[in-house]
Amino acid sequence: MTGTATETAVVAKRVDDGTPETEEIRDLVRAAGYEVAAEVTQSRTADPALQLGEGKVEELAVVVDETDADRVVFDNRLGPYQTYNLGQNLPEDTEVVDRFRLILDIFGQRAHTRKAQLQVELAELRYELPRAEAKTSLAQRDERPGFMGLGEYDESREQDIKARISRIRDELENIEKTEQQRRETRRESGFDLVALAGYTNAGKSTLLRRLAEDVDVDENEDLHPDLDTTAESQDKLFTTLGTTTRRLEMERRNVLLTDTVGFISDLPHWLVESFKSTLESVYQADLVLLVVDASESIDEIREKLTTCHDTLYERNEAPIVTVFNKRDAVDDDELDEKMAALSALAPNPVAVSGLEAINLxxxxxxxDARLPERERERLVLPMTDDTMSVVSWVHDHAYVRDVNYGDEEVVIDFEARPTIVERSHAKASELVAEA
Ligand SMILES: Nc1nc2c(ncn2[C@@H]2O[C@H](COP(=O)(O)OP(=O)(O)OP(=O)(O)O)[C@@H](O)[C@H]2O)c(=O)[nH]1
Ligand SMILES: [Mg+2]
Structure with a gap:
């Protein structure tokens, strides 16, 4: 590694058949802070030892040598032995990384909150565990005396990893509980929770900035530089890692809008698992806005939408509104064509531009229309010392249509979530009991 100039990477990809697409892996490499020096691709069945065919690996070695690249990034998943074998066949000190390790690196660079850091660490340990296990079993099988020490070492390393995984899980669980309580408090206060979801780089953070007030309601606002109104939105994958929640100003409702980490295809189970509590804000929402980049091709949008649906269907119960973002970058005919072609996956979408504030x-x-129905209620409150505090509670938790103050009573007409209406009944009966 040179350490001075921008480090460079050669992208490698193998597909069983057809043409290898490298656009996304190139974007990921850039998001990790590397420059793409060259690419080497192949269409054939996987080689068990090297992933690519032997001749292709020779070609790769030449390219790495010529470009003086620091690392090779495979879009394919590499087994521990493939990584090792490739290292042996490439110029010395060439780092060999696969798609998953790369995504982990990006997450590691962007993890600013305690929770995100724990999640990245958990994912790293889960990545490492099968590798440590493989080493242990190899060393244990090897009966040559000199290797016994290695076996013990790796076994304790394996135990170490397991212990740390369980500690991190506990801490994450605590954080989750706090967040769950916060969501419940917010609901009880009459807020509807709306979550932005979608493939990475679709424009979720840009939309949040456009739609919602500048004030974050979570305590860690300084940790989300990408949401700063003065900051540029980045054309990079995984700009957002944690979650940010802001108030969305709506006439008849109190809405909290949450932005979170983007989805990406081909994520291994352990990585999704490590980040699942971040997606809790999506799973627990009253409504999900599924954002797609309408400037992409129909096939691309379809693939990304499918990835998003797969991730959502696991847990999500809320209604989904598909948002065709970047409307400014497509003309009307093209947009109609795309919407028609994708209508099965995205029925009745809304086309907007977060960047140009079109159609918001x-x-x-x-x-408003897709959030849970509000109940309309009209309460007659007897006038006591506590009546005004109940009236102001209703103002805080509901949309008040009308209030009439009489000498003996106050009549308040409002719309709210069913649970709020229920609680207002309890408060009204207390007043009646007092009067
Ligand atoms: N033309 C156009 N570009 C947009 C629009 N909305 C967002 N972008 C651009 O798309 C890129 C990604 O935007 P972000 O808002 O960071 O996307 P994101 O979905 O939050 O991405 P991650 O946090 O990385 O998952 C940025 O370069 C934005 O400027 C839009 O409506 N029109
Ligand atoms: Mg974002």
Whole structure:
């Protein structure tokens, strides 16, 4: 590694048949802070020892040598032995990394909150565990005396990893509990929870900035530089890692809008698992806005939408509104064509531009329409010392249509979530009991 100039990477990819697409892996390499020096691709069945065919690996070695690249990034998943064998066949000190390790690196660079850091560490340990296990079993099978020490070492390393995994899980569980309580408190306060979801780089953070007030309601606002109104939105994958929640100003409702980590295809189970509590804000929402980049090709949008649906269907119960973002970058005919082609996956979408603030009113209307129904209620409150505090509680938790103050009573007409209406009944009966 040179350490001075930008480090460079050669991208490698193998597909069983057809043409290898490298656009996304190139974007990921850049998101990790590397420059793409060259690419080497192949269409054939996987080689068990080297992933690529032997001749292709020779070609790769030449390319690495010529470009003086620091690392090779495979879009394919590499087994521990493939990584080792490739290292042996490439110029000395060439780092060999696969798609998953690369995504982990990116997450590691962006993890600013305690929770994100724990999640990255958990994912790293889960990545490492099978490798440590493989080493242990190899060393144990090897009966040559000199190797016994290695076996013991690796076994304790394996135990170490397991212990740390369980400690991190406990700490993450505690954080989750706190977050769950916070969501419940927010619901009880009459807020509807709306989550932005979608493939990475679709424009979720840009939309959040456009739609919602500048104030974060979570305590860690300084940890989300990408959401700063003065900051540029980055054309990079995984700009956002944690979650940020802001108030969305709506006439009849109190809405909290949450932005979170983007989805990406081909994530291994252990990585998804490590980040699942971040997605809890999506799973627990009252409504999900599924953002797609409408400027991409129909096939690309379809693939990404499928990835998103697969991730969502596991747990999500909330209604989904598909948002065709970057509307400014497509003309009307093209947009109609795309919407028609994708109508099975994305029925009745809303087309907007977060960047150019196009059609956001329609999106807000749709949010209002698809959120859970409000109940309309009219309460007659007897006038006691506590009546005004109940009236102000209703103002805080509901949309008040009308209040009439009489000498003996106050009549308040409002709309709210069913649970809020229920609680207002309890408060009203207390007043009646006092009067
Ligand atoms: N043309 C156009 N570009 C947009 C629009 N919205 C976002 N972008 C650009 O798309 C890129 C990604 O935007 P972000 O808002 O960071 O996307 P994200 O979905 O939050 O991405 P991650 O946090 O990385 O998952 C940035 O370069 C934005 O400027 C839009 O409506 N039109
Ligand atoms: Mg973002």
């Amino acid at each position: 009113d329609e999106l807000v209307e749709r949010i």
